[in-house]
Every structure is written in C-alpha cells, then in structure tokens.
Amino acid sequence: xxxxxTLPTLPSPRWPRESPFGVGQKRSRAAHTDTHAxxxxxxSSSDAVFxxxxxxxxxxxxxxxxxxxxxxxxxxxxxASSDSADSAIGDETxxxxxxxxxxxxxxxxxxxxxxxWMALDExxxxxxxNDSLDLAPAMPRLALPVPxxxxxxxSPEEETALAVVRRCVDEGREMVDLSELGLKTLSNSVxxxxxxxxxxxxxxxxxxxxxxxxxxxxxxSRNPLKQFPGAIANIEHLTVLTLRATRLTELxxxxxxxxxxxxxxVASNSLRYLPGELxxxxxxxxxxxxxxxxxxPFFQPRDHSPSGHGRAEYEMTFDVDADPQxxxxxxxxxxxxxxxxxxxxxxxxxxxxxxxxxxxxxxxHLTADSRKIEHEDFWDLAVPKTIAASQSHFQASRDGTQRQxxxxxxxxxELALRAxxxxxxxxELEFIKQGEYPIRNPDVVERAVRIHRAGGQxxxxxxxxxxxxxxxxxxxxxxxxxxxxxxxxxxxSRTIETLVRxxxxxxxxxxxxxxxxxxxxxxxxxxxxxxxxxxxxGDMTDSELSSASQSS
Amino acid sequence: xxxxxxxxxxxxxxxSNDGFEFVLLREATVVSPTIKAMLRDGRQWRxxxxxxxxxxxxxxxxxxxxxxxxxxxxxxxxxxxxxxMDIPVEICLELLVAxxxxxLDSKPPLPSHGA
Numbered sequence: 001x002x003x004x005x006t007l008p009t010l011p012s013p014r015w016p017r018e019s020p021f022g023v024g025q026k027r028s029r030a031a032h033t034d035t036h037a038x039x040x041x042x043x044s045s046s047d048a049v050f051x052x053x054x055x056x057x058x059x060x061x062x063x064x065x066x067x068x069x070x071x072x073x074x075x076x077x078x079x080a081s082s083d084s085a086d087s088a089i090g091d092e093t094x095x096x097x098x099x100x101x102x103x104x105x106x107x108x109x110x111x112x113x114x115x116x117w118m119a120l121d122e123x124x125x126x127x128x129x130n131d132s133l134d135l136a137p138a139m140p141r142l143a144l145p146v147p148x149x150x151x152x153x154x155s156p157e158e159e160t161a162l163a164v165v166r167r168c169v170d171e172g173r174e175m176v177d178l179s180e181l182g183l184k185t186l187s188n189s190v191x192x193x194x195x196x197x198x199x200x201x202x203x204x205x206x207x208x209x210x211x212x213x214x215x216x217x218x219x220x221s222r223n224p225l226k227q228f229p230g231a232i233a234n235i236e237h238l239t240v241l242t243l244r245a246t247r248l249t250e251l252x253x254x255x256x257x258x259x260x261x262x263x264x265x266v267a268s269n270s271l272r273y274l275p276g277e278l279x280x281x282x283x284x285x286x287x288x289x290x291x292x293x294x295x296x297p298f299f300q301p302r303d304h305s306p307s308g309h310g311r312a313e314y315e316m317t318f319d320v321d322a323d324p325q326x327x328x329x330x331x332x333x334x335x336x337x338x339x340x341x342x343x344x345x346x347x348x349x350x351x352x353x354x355x356x357x358x359x360x361x362x363x364x365h366l367t368a369d370s371r372k373i374e375h376e377d378f379w380d381l382a383v384p385k386t387i388a389a390s391q392s393h394f395q396a397s398r399d400g401t402q403r404q405x406x407x408x409x410x411x412x413x414e415l416a417l418r419a420x421x422x423x424x425x426x427x428e429l430e431f432i433k434q435g436e437y438p439i440r441n442p443d444v445v446e447r448a449v450r451i452h453r454a455g456g457q458x459x460x461x462x463x464x465x466x467x468x469x470x471x472x473x474x475x476x477x478x479x480x481x482x483x484x485x486x487x488x489x490x491x492x493s494r495t496i497e498t499l500v501r502x503x504x505x506x507x508x509x510x511x512x513x514x515x516x517x518x519x520x521x522x523x524x525x526x527x528x529x530x531x532x533x534x535x536x537x538g539d540m541t542d543s544e545l546s547s548a549s550q551s552s
Numbered sequence: 553x554x555x556x557x558x559x560x561x562x563x564x565x566x567x568s569n570d571g572f573e574f575v576l577l578r579e580a581t582v583v584s585p586t587i588k589a590m591l592r593d594g595r596q597w598r599x600x601x602x603x604x605x606x607x608x609x610x611x612x613x614x615x616x617x618x619x620x621x622x623x624x625x626x627x628x629x630x631x632x633x634x635x636x637m638d639i640p641v642e643i644c645l646e647l648l649v650a651x652x653x654x655x656l657d658s659k660p661p662l663p664s665h666g667a
Contacts, residue, residue, distance in 0.1 A: 409625040410636055411651075412618070413651050417644075417648065418636075419647075420644040420648065422641065423644070
C-alpha cells in the first residue's frame with residue numbers, strides 16, 4: 001500500500017451528502033455493514049462508483065476490510081466511505097479531511113435525472129396512458145352480469161368421495177365404492193379423475209406383459225343424489241354402475257356412451273322412464289347383460305293389449321339395426337321388443353305444450369292411477385292443428401330412405417343455446433336464469449342447463465344435439481334376456497335364440513322409454529292404416545315369446 | 553312508404569338501438585310474431601304505416617345476426633337437412649335474449665301469412 005501513488009488531495013464534495021443510491025437503510029449483511037458507508041453523496045446514478053481493486057492489501061483480504069470506494073470523477077474524489085482511505089483502520093477523523101457529518105435521514109423524492117423510481121412518487125404524470133392506440137372499437141353488447149367463478153368448494157361429503165376416488169386411482173383399484181356417503185350432488189371434478197384409473201397389471205414370470213383396459217366398477221347406491229353426474233358418461237371403461245336408491249328422477253341419454261357397461265342398477269329411484277338412448281346398449285352384440293330397474297314409479301300404459309300393426313314402420317324412425325355387431329358363437333344380453341307408444345307431445349321453444357296429450361311434469365306426485373298413460377296406434381299420429389297447418393312438409397319429408405328429417409331452419413333459440421353450450425360451463429349458463437336477466441322464459445335456460453349438466457342430449461330421430469327438445473313421447477317395451485348361440489351342423493349354421501321376459505307381472509313388463517326430438521318434424525314414422533282383417537294380430541307378442549324360437 | 557298505404561312495401565326496415573338500419577323482405581320477418589304484430593295491417597301503429605321497426609333493446613351487432621337468421625330461415629323454409637347457421641360465441645347470450653324478445657318459435661309461423 002505504501003508504494004501506491006497517492007491521489008491528490010481531495011476537494012470538498014460539491015453535492016449534498018446523501019446516499020449514492022438513495023438507499024439509506026443499512027444492509028443486514030454484517031461483513032459489509034459500515035455505519036458510515038452511506039455518508040457519501042450522489043444524487044445521480046450517472047456517477048460511477050468504483051473501487052480500488054488494485055489495492056495490494058486486498059491480497060490478504062480479511063474480515064472487516066473494505067474496498068475503497070470512490071464516487072464521481074477522479075478529480076473531485078473523496079472516499080465513498082469514511083474508512084476507505086485505510087480500510088483496515090476505519091479512522092473517522094483522518095487529519096486533513098473534513099469531518100463527516102452523520103448521515104441524514106433519507107429524503108424520498110424523485111431524482112429527476114436518475115432514471116430510477118424511488119420509494120415515494122408523486123402521482124404519475126406520464127403521458128403514456130394518453131397515447132391512444134388506433135384499435136377497432138369494441139363490439140357493442142348488452143350489459144350482462146359477469147359470470148361468477150365457480151365455487152370450487154366441495155361439500156364435505158364430496159371431499160370424502162374425492163379422497164376415495166384418489167385412493168383408488170393411486171392404488172389402481174377398479175372397485176370404487178362411494179355408496180352411503182350421503183352425497184347430494186357429485187361434482188364432475190370428483191368423477192373425472194376416474195377416467196385416469198389404470199389397473200396395476202399382475203406381472204408373472206414367463207408371461208408377456210399385456211396392456212389391459214381397466215374395468216371400472218362404480219358404486220353410488222344410497223346417496224341422496226338428485227341429478228345424474230354427467231361426467232360418469234365419460235368414463236369409457238366403466239363396466240358396473242350402481243345407482244340404487246339414489247332419488248334420481250331422470251337418467252340422461254348420455255349414458256348410451258358407456259359402451260363397455262355390463263351391469264347397470266337403477267332400482268329404487270324415482271324414475272318415471274328410462275332414456276330411449278339406453279336402447280342402444282340393449283341390442284344384439286352390446287355388452288350390457290344385467291339391468292336392474294325395478295322398483296321405480298314408471299309410467300304405465302292404460303291399455304295392455306294394443307295392436308302391433310305398424311311396429312316395423314315405427315322402428316324405422318330410428319336406425320335401430322344400423323350396424324349389427326358380430327355375435328360370435330354365443331351371446332348373452334338384453335334385447336327389447338316394442339309394445340306400444342304414447343301420442344307425441346309437441347312443445348314450442350318456450351316449453352309450453354301445443355298438443356292435447358301431455359306427460360305429467362316430473363316434479364308432480366303421481367298416484368298409481370295418474371301414472372297410466374294413454375297409447376296411440378302406430379298408424380295414428382296426432383299433430384296439433386297449428387303445427388299441421390304450418391308445416392305442409394310432414395308428408396313431403398318422406399323421401400326414399402323412409403326417414404323423417406327436420407325441414408327448414410333450426411330455431412334461433414336452439415342455435416344460440418348450442419353456441420353458448422359449446423363455450424360455457426353449466427354454471428356459467430345458469431346465471432342467465434337469475435332475476436336481472438331480461439329473459440321471459442327462464443325455463444328454457446334451466447332446461448338447457450340441466451341437459452348440459454347431464455352430458456348433452458341428442459335428437460332421437462336426426463341425431464343432432466339439442467338443448468331444447470320440441471317433441472317428446474314414450475314407447476313401451478318389454479325387456480328380454482336373450483341368449484343366442486350358433487352351432488354348425490352338417491355344414492349348416494343353426495342359430496338358437498332364447499328369450500326370457502324380465503318382470504314378474506304385466507305392469508313390470510311394460511318398461512317406458514322416452515324419446516325426444518329436436519324439431520316438430522322429428523316424430524315417429526306413421527304406419528299406413530291397416531286393413532280391417534289385420535287388426536286382429538294384436539296379440540302377436542305372446543306367441544313370439546315362446547321360450548325358444550328357432551331360425552336358421 | 554307512408555304514401556302507398558293500400559299496397560304495403562315488400563320490404564321492412566329494422567333499426568337497432570345504435571342506429572343501424574336493416575332492410576329486408578317482409579316475408580322473412582313473419583317468423584317473429586313480435587315483428588308480425590308490429591307490422592299488422594289494420595292497426596294504426598306507426599310501425600305498420602311506415603314499415604320501420606325500432607328495437608331500443610337490441611344492438612346493431614345482434615340485430616345484424618338476427619336479420620341474417622331471418623334470411624336464413626326464409627331461404628331454407630322448405631329445405632331438408634339445412635346446415636346450421638354459424639353463431640359467434642361472443643353474442644350467443646344476447647341472441648338468446650333477442651330471440652326470446654322477438655318470440656321466435658313461440659308460435660308456429662304460418663308461411664301463407666304475409667306472402
């Protein structure tokens with residue numbers, strides 16, 4: 001240090017003594033802390049701060065030593081810290097130096113040339129915000145209430161259910177038992193994680209590893225559920241679903257997407273009917289082979305011996321046997337056989353009934369007598385006068401394919417709801433119902449929300465999605481346990497089909513299935529009126545049901 | 553328009569709350585019972601005589617889509633398998649309110665009427 005050329009005597013500082021960085025608070029790092037370190041003054045950030053790194057004393061740099069620090073240009077230097085002239089000593093009163101004043105309290109104000117914004121500012125006076133960008137004007141829109149974020153809070157019961165589901169997913173267990181948890185609702189978020197369930201494969205020696213699809217079994221019995229949790233319909237590998245004693249009033253059509261479902265139990269609910277879509281799981285080749293649906297307060301036909309004439313025409317309304325699946329050598333499952341249907345109930349978009357026939361509303365309590373529904377012959381089709389007068393295309397729409405298709409444009413209600421449902425979650429759609437929204441028919445929206453929650457609804461005739469079905473009717477079918485076996489004898493294949501009717505009495509044999517159409521043209525096909533002698537064939541059903549019928 | 557009161561114009565004008573005017577076929581508007589009632593002959597309503605309907609609750613962007621729907625409905629009245637009209641998601645709720653206000657599909661439209 002001694003052979004280092006000394007700097008000229010430093011003049012007195014020309015600026016007020018302030019901290020160089022405006023940061024007056026002491027650093028907490030003890031090694032660098034010096035009570036007088038911030039006594040130097042530099043209001044501007046343009047002044048360089050440098051240290052004398054070339055100090056040979058730094059070679060044995062020890063605790064307490066500090067680098068020399070200088071602020072500003074060299075010719076008006078004074079050491080930045082009081083001890084920087086000889087950092088080892090830290091002498092405050094060096095001869096020939098001005099005694100340093102105690103550091104003043106920091107003043108909070110903006111240093112105009114610093115470019116650094118310090119603690120306290122005046123109100124921003126920047127003109128940045130006034131610089132208007134040349135943007136297109138926003139689309140004018142109604143003052144709609146902002147949708148509230150979903151309440152992510154699950155009820156304590158759902159938390160329990162979620163814990164069970166998580167444990168099952170973690171351990172790869174396929175049996176998910178959520179029964180008797182007191183679930184009033186079941187959020188989709190609880191159910192959704194089940195789709196990720198992958199069973200842990202059993203690895204054995206000398207057996208090649210094989211990927212196995214899970215077969216998830218979900219038990220939800222004895223929970224006071226009011227609504228079918230729509231997310232269940234998305235669990236592709238669900239094989240067993242038990243919804244026994246759960247107070248459901250309606251099953252959604254989306255249940256038909258559970259193609260791997262083998263066993264479904266919906267007994268002891270408040271179901272008035274089963275969804276017509278369920279019939280897709282009850283045809284030859286489908287996996288479903290166990291269906292428990294009694295007891296339920298099902299609608300019953302008033303008349304038990306309707307004429308069977310025109311059934312084939314009616315079945316052609318839907319593509320029932322569109323893609324027959326191969327049955328293999330033997331197949332066990334469920335099939336149905338059509339018995340009768342009710343008249344069609346027509347609605348307008350506001351959900352008021354236009355036809356004379358109407359089904360009792362779902363929330364109405366039904367006595368055994370009011371559950372009896374009239375039937376309509378397959379060659380009859382009552383269409384309200386207003387609709388019949390306006391739609392001359394009821395006949396015209398029968399083209400070569402013998403299928404009725406909607407004529408004309410889809411209603412704007414339907415289109416708007418469809419667009420809304422694509423973009424919004426059910427709870428977001430739900431706020432439209434609230435009072436401040438200027439809609440006259442909140443029922444329509446409520447219905448759409450319900451359909452949305454349950455996983456969507458498709459028109460049974462034209463298969464388009466619909467949020468506001470305009471036609472509705474029931475069909476009564478009997479459910480048959482069916483066994484088909486094929487054997488080859490003498491080069492000739494023989495198919496033996498065994499049918500056993502489910503149900504203990506006549507009432508239980510008539511199972512109602514609901515059909516919903518998206519437009520007034522989506523109605524059952526009308527069979528041609530029978531000639532008088534054909535009407536006699538009304539009791540065909542029993543002869544068909546001989547315990548084994550053979551066909552080759 | 554008011555001059556030939558005996559023979560009403562084939563076209564009507566719909567005016568949004570921000571002043572956009574849409575002129576379209578009278579027959580295309582009969583899908584809305586609300587508009588049909590406004591334009592009905594025999595009543596001395598201003599709309600019926602001038603053929604101009606103002607909608608103080610419907611903005612131009614929404615009314616444009618409504619008018620597009622009227623045309624779409626009119627064009628496809630008797631057609632099978634009509635492709636769906638595209639509805640922008642941003643205004644679907646406003647359209648729902650507008651459709652509700654205009655009473656679309658609350659009654660079956662009678663094509664013979666207004667033709």
